Amino acid sequence: MAMPRSNTLLAFSSLLLPSPTRRTLALVFLGAALCVVSYLLGIYSNSRPSLPPQPSLGPRRPGECHPLLLPSPSSSDGPLRFLPLHSAAAAFPLISDGQPSPPPLPLCAANFTHYCPCQDPDRERRFTTRDLVHRERHCPGPGDRPPRCRIPRPPGYRAPLPWPASRDRAWFANVPSTRLSVAKKDQNWVKVDGDWLIFPGGGTSFINGVKFYVAEMSKQVPLRNGEIRTVLDIGCGVASFGGHLLDYDILTMSVAPRDVHEAQVQFALERGLPAMLGVLSIHRLPYPARSFDMAHCARCLVPWAGHDGLYMLEIDRVLRPGGYWVLSGPPINWKNMYKRWSRTREDLEAEQRAIEDLAKRLCWKKVSEKSSIAVWRKPTNHLYCKKKSKVLKSPPFCSRSDPDFAWYEKMELCISPLPSSEVIEHTAGGNLVSWPKRLNAAPPRIAAKSIEGVTIEIFNDESKLWSKRVLHYEAYLSYLPKGRYRNVMDMNAGFGGFAAAMSKYPVWVMNVVPVDSLNNTLGIVYERGLIGTYMDWCEAFSTYPRTYDLIHANGIFSMYMDKCDILVILIEMDRILRPEGAAIIRDHVDTIVKVKQLADRLRWQSRVVHSENGPFHPEKLLIVDNSIASESNHA
Template sequence: MAHVNLPQGRRWPGRPRWGVLDLVSAALFTAVFVLLVLIVTSLGDSLAASGRRALARSAAGSRQRERIVALLDSPTASPFAIDSCPAEEVDNMPCEDPRRNSQLSREMNFYRVRHCPLPGETPLCLVPPPKGYRIPVPWPESLHKIWHDNMPYNKIAERKGHQGWMKEEGPYFIFPGGGTMFPDGAINYIKKLGQFIPLNKGLLRTALDMGCGDKEWADLQAMVHALCYRLITVDDNTAIWKKPSGASCLPYLNNFWLDRCSDNDDPNEAWQALGKLRKCITKVPLSEEISLSAIPEWPQRLSKTPARISLMKNGIDMFEADTQHWARRVIYYKKSLGVELGSPRICNVMDMNAFIGGFAAALSSDPVWIMNVVPARNPLTLDIIYDRGLIGLYHDWCEAFSTYPRTYDLIHVAGINSLIRDTTSGNDRCSLVDLMVEMDRMLRPQGTAVVRDTPEVIDRVARPCDPVDGPGAQE
């Protein structure tokens, strides 16, 4: 095709010619428009907050970090305070930052995976509570109500009353069904399912709340059939399957573009072991001793020696010693240290170095919910915790924990320095003060942190905070 050169004046017939005055006027109009947008909308606040975050990570922020780390490590330093973060950081979740994650790849939902800032990139500041924050309503009343002011920016108020799951009553938001999709309470729904299947047999099931169309439902049925899951019942938009006890379907995975994971992959290495999500099924060694039907019912399973503990060196003796150790320690915490375990004030508890869940097991008679965290570089004992009927996960404490600020009433950690220490080199992989700032982010105002370690480590921990005086305060 030939290229036709038109005369200069005929390339865009009717196009106006712009003079210098026109360009200046357009630029001025654009500037005024942008200014109005920033003033009238929340975009200006967002940009300002981004600017302040960038400033916190600037050279000035780096110097502040170096000063705090030096104070923490100096044996002659006096106690010091750490400043509060800007007010807009009230919802700060460092590893779940949508502003950063939105720039990442969509392949296999990579952008939805945890993405944490590198050690030293986050400012050393304490996340503030929302304006007007109040100490949460005590358990069990908190199951059904929360303070208005404790909701960040009252965002949830826009949805109040929807589907009957939330109502407004005076200074509270009320959740008639416990905040679930069931306004009349989930227990009634469970009882309804019990008419289809006996729910008291302890059978392992996978439940899915389905909001998909006919094609998606057909594809899902085909997939779970390929995995040999047996459909128990479908009730309205919820389906329940039973997982098989064997591996008879593994040869047919290729029909659904799935592979078996390498035999060298350790299924216990769940903490970012594979680098990214892979479409493969892990082959788990099957044993009748660790099947669901062989595990004692609750609460006996909490104290009975799990079968898998025998895979650890001196595992049975260690399990008994650990159980007795934490039973004594919990009594000491309550009676000598005055920790309000067992009271309505403490409900959400975290054990940052849980090992096999002995601390949580010792609190089984108290009205508490405990998150057991196993450091990813420690022995992989999460299977023991689950066999005991407890909940937990792996985590690297040189990264932020994926939870909303002000989640826990009490945080417990034994051996805090081991959480950041490199056992090979003996050096710290990150700063202890970063870990303490993260603990403060997770802990509610007036919450309690119990730290057990050597006197030298406790002295470092005490410098940026004021420990509670009293018997045993050195712990």
């Protein structure tokens, strides 16, 4: 006589498990099987006329069961199919409440190809051009009805060249900015067979080429000994300066607005160079105090002495103690260049005198001025500056705002105070070790216990944890060590542990610290010799479409679940991810289930897998690898 199926399950489990455990698991499997059967009966007994939006699923209650289903990737509105539970890709199939899957999101209109929601030229016309306010972030509000669609790629788009070839060459079709090409036609840019062959520098900023320019700078600034690791380049153009500093193992945050040249930052990112849209206007730059080892401006046309020195005060805020400010172009070397700049000697001399005077009042020391390059250095502490402030007629020291806070925070006409120091020879906030030791050394902010509850032991443990996690990621993204990915974003960077673990690959990482984070850790990220920015992920990032190869999202969706629609965050990820890019979304299994359902609407090629903690841990990964998608899936 045949044994009942439930008894068969119990008999099989008895071979492997102790009695109480096997009975519990047998009941769980039996309940799941009954749910599946009942759902199948429901599918074939009911018609499916429409595709209403699928309600979000809350955490399952004990004893509650749902059919284990995954929409077929070949047809988002076709019949649902079961995946075998022994399949690695189906280790965590989606939980459905019986409702049909919502339809995929449509493509936006063709004129959205280069859409930047918070730097939209149409929206910026609503704002004053005074102080370049119109160039700042102006994100769509509730009344703007931002489109819920996928940004199309331009005709003829091709996968970017691999690094390091991309630094000097990129496909013109990927960044078809005719206006930029016309502006640069006399600067050694050559279009050949659809390619832009870029010979970095020449023309506007680097008359003799960027290589010569940086070599001359290295005679005045210590670029080779690891003292300078992080650089801010204001008015970066296409980031040739930052690209060449990579040869010195220096990482540059290249910043420029979306201006008349349209796509300079987009072109920089296409070349595999760190860059983002930004401008010195009325708000602080989105970086913490004491971030950069050096700030640079080459003909960036910023009125440094204007607005009572507001912009130099902002540079002072983001420079670390002892950091360097490098200025070239007007008014430096005005005696030899005034005719070329079509300015009078008197005008340029007065401008440089005003800059020199303000630098002294900030207690900066002029290091040198040779040819077209002038260098100043910020003091290592404020003991002397505070003592001599009346004599120097220095601006007052800020007292109302946190110098690290920089998200829609207005700049102030005051000096951001450095941490207190008792001895004139000491560096305020602690000394930074030279690169590359800086990457894994205890950051001074942690050693000083500036963040409550964060210790050196916690920092070291987190670094080891991320090394283990990144090694686990390799199993799912086999191209990671092979150079396929260059531009990487970490949406919730913490201490920068993910970026530190990724440093063994030929990548750079934009470390993003959400303004909603419990702790402001971006200063720690910079003290490790990494770069990043603040961000509210309910808004769009300050970059162009198709600019990142790999996005890492750790706990982002749990963080923002009750703040904004998580589909909006996924649409933004889709906007900035390159067509054949990848993403790793790490979160609690209940959140991952919801994100997977929405990710299918974007036609992402994704699967849910275990984290390095194994099958019994609630934290899971959603692995997105669009390189395996067919052309039709991301057309």
